[in-house]
Each structure stands twice: as structure tokens, then as C-alpha cells.
Amino acid sequence: MKAFRFISENCDLCRKCEEACALVCGSSKKKSGTYVPHIRVMQSPEGPYVRLCKHCEDAPCVDACIGESLQRGPNGLVIQDEDRCIGCFMCNMVCPHGAMKTIMSQEKAFKCTLMCGKEETPTCVFACDRGALFFDDLRTQNNQKRRAKL
Amino acid sequence: MMNGISASINSRQHVIVGNCIAAVSAAETLRKLNPQDSIVIIGEEDVPSYSRCLITYFLGDMITRKHLLSHDTKWYDERNVDLMLSTRAEGLDVKNRQVFARQNGRKKKIPYDTLLVATGSTPIYLPSFPYDPDGIIGMRNYADSVKLKSWAKKGKKAIIIGAGFVGLKSAYGLVKQGVKVKVVELLPTVLGRMTDMEASARVRARLTRHELLDIELNNSVIATRKHDDGYMVTYQDGTEETCDFIVASVGVRACTDFLKDSGVDIDRIVMVDDRQQTSVDGIYAAGDVCRSRHIVSGEWIYNAIWPVAAAGARVAAANMSGDSLSYAGNIPMNSVDFYELWITAIGNVQEEGPDVEEITFNTPAIYQKVKLRNGVPFAFMAIGNVDGAGVIRGAIVGKTPWEEFVRRPHAKILPVVNQYITDPAATADA
Numbered sequence: 251m252k253a254f255r256f257i258s259e260n261c262d263l264c265r266k267c268e269e270a271c272a273l274v275c276g277s278s279k280k281k282s283g284t285y286v287p288h289i290r291v292m293q294s295p296e297g298p299y300v301r302l303c304k305h306c307e308d309a310p311c312v313d314a315c316i317g318e319s320l321q322r323g324p325n326g327l328v329i330q331d332e333d334r335c336i337g338c339f340m341c342n343m344v345c346p347h348g349a350m351k352t353i354m355s356q357e358k359a360f361k362c363t364l365m366c367g368k369e370e371t372p373t374c375v376f377a378c379d380r381g382a383l384f385f386d387d388l389r390t391q392n393n394q395k396r397r398a399k400l
Numbered sequence: 401m402m403n404g405i406s407a408s409i410n411s412r413q414h415v416i417v418g419n420c421i422a423a424v425s426a427a428e429t430l431r432k433l434n435p436q437d438s439i440v441i442i443g444e445e446d447v448p449s450y451s452r453c454l455i456t457y458f459l460g461d462m463i464t465r466k467h468l469l470s471h472d473t474k475w476y477d478e479r480n481v482d483l484m485l486s487t488r489a490e491g492l493d494v495k496n497r498q499v500f501a502r503q504n505g506r507k508k509k510i511p512y513d514t515l516l517v518a519t520g521s522t523p524i525y526l527p528s529f530p531y532d533p534d535g536i537i538g539m540r541n542y543a544d545s546v547k548l549k550s551w552a553k554k555g556k557k558a559i560i561i562g563a564g565f566v567g568l569k570s571a572y573g574l575v576k577q578g579v580k581v582k583v584v585e586l587l588p589t590v591l592g593r594m595t596d597m598e599a600s601a602r603v604r605a606r607l608t609r610h611e612l613l614d615i616e617l618n619n620s621v622i623a624t625r626k627h628d629d630g631y632m633v634t635y636q637d638g639t640e641e642t643c644d645f646i647v648a649s650v651g652v653r654a655c656t657d658f659l660k661d662s663g664v665d666i667d668r669i670v671m672v673d674d675r676q677q678t679s680v681d682g683i684y685a686a687g688d689v690c691r692s693r694h695i696v697s698g699e700w701i702y703n704a705i706w707p708v709a710a711a712g713a714r715v716a717a718a719n720m721s722g723d724s725l726s727y728a729g730n731i732p733m734n735s736v737d738f739y740e741l742w743i744t745a746i747g748n749v750q751e752e753g754p755d756v757e758e759i760t761f762n763t764p765a766i767y768q769k770v771k772l773r774n775g776v777p778f779a780f781m782a783i784g785n786v787d788g789a790g791v792i793r794g795a796i797v798g799k800t801p802w803e804e805f806v807r808r809p810h811a812k813i814l815p816v817v818n819q820y821i822t823d824p825a826a827t828a829d830a
Contacts, residue, residue: 342744
């Protein structure tokens with residue numbers, strides 16, 4: 251299974267990923283009526299960080315969704331049926347990555363469902379030319395983490 | 401009847417009593433792990449599974465009937481699950497491994513190899529407001545919401561006893577139907593122990609801004625009686641009030657009736673172990689019917705929330721399939737919105753003590769509060785801006801010291817953290 255990887259040191263807050271996400275992703279454009287991207291690059295004294303769905307293996311949001319809007323898709327990704335969202339924000343209450351986009355005026359929560367890249371290369375990763383955002387195999391990532399520890 | 405040995409070779413029969421989230425979550429896992437076994441779901445209602453948390457939204461016409469009834473019979477067919485609707489489990493024979501049930505008046509015996517008790521909970525009625533199918537009901541299932549909707553069309557005034565999550569959500573739904581609603585609560589705060597006085601005042605102010613809605617705290621109902629076409633309610637302070645119907649929402653109790661005298665250990669709720677197994681081998685329980693662990697303290701608590709039912713049932717189903725998994729539990733929490741005012745509460749924010757300190761962020765639009773014990777957060781509550789609440793939940797569950805937590809990048813999403821790190825006094829010694 252593939253997952254997002256963010257390298258804070260390489261990010262210079264150019265926000266190309268955000269732009270690309272907002273412009274390409276049908277879900278964040280059409281249904282919410284706003285251009286708030288699913289990926290949000292934030293600034294902190296420790297460097298930039300991203301708010302983006304990690305499509306967790308043990309996703310707490312899927313368990314917490316009382317409207318059964320968030321579901322585990324056939325490919326293992328966490329997908330969302332936006333019409334079923336009733337805006338209780340239970341998902342936001344349990345997401346440890348702060349990934350849920352809570353749009354109050356819509357009374358709905360939105361998240362990345364990887365609709366843009368059709369699971370190969372998501373638009374945000376394609377747009378990043380600083381080498382800060384990747385979408386690769388979880389196993390490769392874990393190997394790299396292990397290597398970093400050694 | 402199959403015995404234990406043949407059951408492990410031949411296909412087994414898994415029976416699930418109950419048909420809400422714990423049941424469908426378990427059925428899904430059971431099917432995945434046991435393609436050959438037969439799965440039976442015994443449901444008391446006449447509709448397939450749906451989210452019980454959504455019935456108040458259905459009551460207020462915020463969602464359609466089609467939206468509410470999310471699982472059709474096709475869902476069961478696709479997973480080859482035998483669904484028995486309008487069937488009430490009435491007894492249990494542990495020795496011969498069978499459930500006694502009644503379907504449309506006809507008695508049935510359903511044999512099982514493993515059994516999952518997922519009967520959930522039912523509203524509590526007190527002698528001062530007993531159950532009355534014509535005017536005093538709780539809000540728990542689809543039939544209740546349909547009934548309340550029909551009463552709302554005729555009636556003009558409703559009294560809701562209890563200002564917990566169900567009580568306020570019901571009030572919200574009834575007001576959307578144009579019914580005048582009065583909510584009476586014994587406690588000094590709304591939403592139970594998940595809010596403090598300030599938060600309670602904000603929620604109450606937002607709700608009662610609507611002319612049809614009134615919330616009275618520190619009061620309770622001591623008697624109800626029929627009066628004309630409706631009811632007369634007597635309060636603690638002696639005053640009386642008339643209404644067309646009454647909604648009881650003072651709490652829930654576990655539906656353990658069919659387990660009576662079966663040998664399954666019950667102390668108001670079903671006593672399960674970490675594997676979700678009851679005191680009887682082969683019988684498991686999940687959801688609102690049983691206890692679960694508080695993930696931080698490790699104590700057994702009654703935590704009747706959706707995520708616990710969904711995750712606990714999955715663990716039960718894996719163990720019913722021969723696995724040996726444990727469920728770590730969860731923390732009491734809830735999240736809701738009323739007229740675009742969001743409230744998220746995690747843990748018991750009313751807890752006091754000499755070693756408890758609190759950090760508050762208070763502006764006219766946003767109110768957030770974190771409670772710490774020995775420098776470790778254990779409860780959080782947010783009103784107005786609940787963005788990123790899960791990040792702090794991660795710290796509560798992971799017992800992360802506050803000093804360490806505030807240095808994490810994602811912690812800065814929360815206003816209560818942001819004010820803390822920009823406070824010169826707080827960062828002076830960092």
C-alpha cells in the first residue's frame with residue numbers, strides 16, 4: 251500500500267501542492283464550492299508541516315463516522331461519500347494528523363480521497379518540485395525509517 | 401448440534417443478536433475471516449441496519465429516509481448473511497447452544513457455535529415518567545423517530561427530560577419540525593459532564609436563541625399525568641406545565657433481558673474480558689450492551705459510543721473466528737453541532753483535584769479548555785472552533801506530557817496551544 255511522505259527540510263512553503271489540489275480535485279471544488287485544498291501546508295517554529303490524510307491502516311475516522319460516510323475503499327484507501335456526511339465532526343475528533351477539513355458553512359467535513367491522481371501520482375505530489383512530498387510504498391518508507399534509526 | 405471439535409473442521413454458525421453498528425461491523429469481519437461459515441443476524445426492528453446516531457437528524461428532516469436506512473437487504477446478500485428481521489431474542493440456552501427467539505409471534509430456536517450479543521441499549525424511564533406508547537417515549541430507534549415525527553405534525557409543545565446529547569439533538573430536531581420544546585435537566589450543565597459552566601452557557605445560549613426552544617437547568621420532573629389530549633408535568637419546584645408529548649432522555653440501560661438466568665455474567669451491563677468474551681465460553685458481546693476499558697486509566701467503564709461499538713465488535717468477531725485479539729478501549733468523547741456551533745468533548749472535563757490544572761482559551765467565538773494532571777492532558781473540550789481536536793486526543797490517549805506536546809508541529813492547529821506558546825511567561829524557561 252502506498253502512503254504520503256513529507257520531508258519538512260525540503261519544503262520552502264511555495265504552496266504549489268495546495269494550488270494543484272484545489273484546482274484539480276473535483277471533490278473539493280464541486281461540492282464544497284470553495285477552493286480549500288485537501289492538503290494544507292502549515293508553518294511552525296519547527297519548520298513546515300502538512301495537514302493531509304495519511305490513509306492510516308487502522309483508521310480511527312472510519313470507526314468514528316456515525317454517518318457511515320467515511321469508508322475503507324476496496325483498494326485500502328480511506329474514501330468518503332460526501333453526501334452522507336452530516337457534519338458531526340466525530341472524524342475530526344479522532345484524527346491524530348488533523349487532516350479533516352472542517353467546513354463550517356457547509357456543515358460537512360472533507361478529506362483527501364485521492365480522486366485526482368487515480369492512486370498513481372496524486373496531483374500535489376506531481377506539483378511539488380522541491381522534493382518535499384512523495385507518495386510511495388509503505389514498506390519502502392518503513393525501510394527508510396529503519397535505516398535512519400541505524 | 402455440532403460440538404467443538406467438528407465445528408473447527410466443518411463450517412460453523414455465528415449468530416449475532418442485534419443489528420446496529422456492532423452487528424454489521426462484526427458480520428463484515430466474520431465473513432472476511434470465515435468464507436465458509438454461516439452468519440445469522442437477529443434484528444428486533446423491521447428495517448435493516450442503519451445508524452442510530454442519525455435518527456435525530458431524520459426527525460428534523462435534515463436527512464431523508466433513504467439516507468438514514470443505509471444498509472439494504474442487498475448488503476446482507478452480498479456478504480451471504482442470513483438476516484432475520486422483526487425477531488426478538490427472548491432467551492438463551494448456553495448448554496445446548498441455542499437462542500430462543502420470536503418472529504412475528506412464532507417461536508424459533510436458533511443454534512449457534514459462537515454468539516455475539518450486540519443488543520445495544522434502551523432509554524431509561526422512571527416512575528415519574530413511565531413509558532407510554534401514546535405520549536412518553538425515548539429516542540432510540542427508527543420507529544421512535546417516525547413516531548415523534550408524526551406527533552410533531554399534530555402537537556405544538558413537547559417536554560424533553562434530560563439535556564444530554566440525545567436530549568438536545570432531539571430538541572434540535574423537533575424545533576426544526578416547528579414544535580415548541582422545553583428541555584428540563586437535573587444537572588447545572590447541559591451535555592452532562594463533558595462541558596463546564598462556561599461551555600454549557602454557550603451551548604444553551606446558542607440553542608435558546610431560537611424562540612421555540614427553552615432549556616431549564618437544575619430542575620427535574622417528579623410526576624406526569626394525562627391531561628386533556630396531552631400531559632401535565634409537575635416539576636421539582638412544584639410548578640406545573642402542559643405539553644402534547646414527552647421525550648425521556650435521562651440515560652440508557654443495556655438490553656440484557658434475554659440473557660437473564662442464562663449464566664452470562666451481568667452487572668447491569670454485560671461483563672466482558674479484554675477479548676470481548678463474556679463469562680460463558682463462545683459468547684461474546686460488543687457495543688452499548690457491555691463494558692469496555694478506558695484507554696488511558698485502563699479501568700472498566702460503560703462507554704456507549706459509536707467508535708467503541710465498531711472497533712469492539714471487530715475484535716469480538718476476530719476472536720469468534722479463533723483469533724486472540726484484545727481491545728484496548730477508548731475514552732468517553734462526543735462531537736455535535738447545533739446551529740453551526742460545534743462542540744467536541746473528550747474525557748471528563750469537570751474533573752477537579754489538587755493536582756489538576758487547566759489551560760483555557762476564551763474569546764467570544766471560541767472556547768477551548770484542556771485539563772492536565774501532573775502535566776499530562778486528560779480532558780479537552782472545544783466550542784466554536786473544534787479544528788484539529790483529534791491531535792490533542794492523540795496526546796491524551798498517548799499520555800504525552802503537555803510540554804512535549806506543544807512542541808509538535810500539529811499541536812499548533814489548536815488555539816489553546818497557540819496562545820500557550822506565544823505567552824512569554826510560558827516560553828521564558830524553554
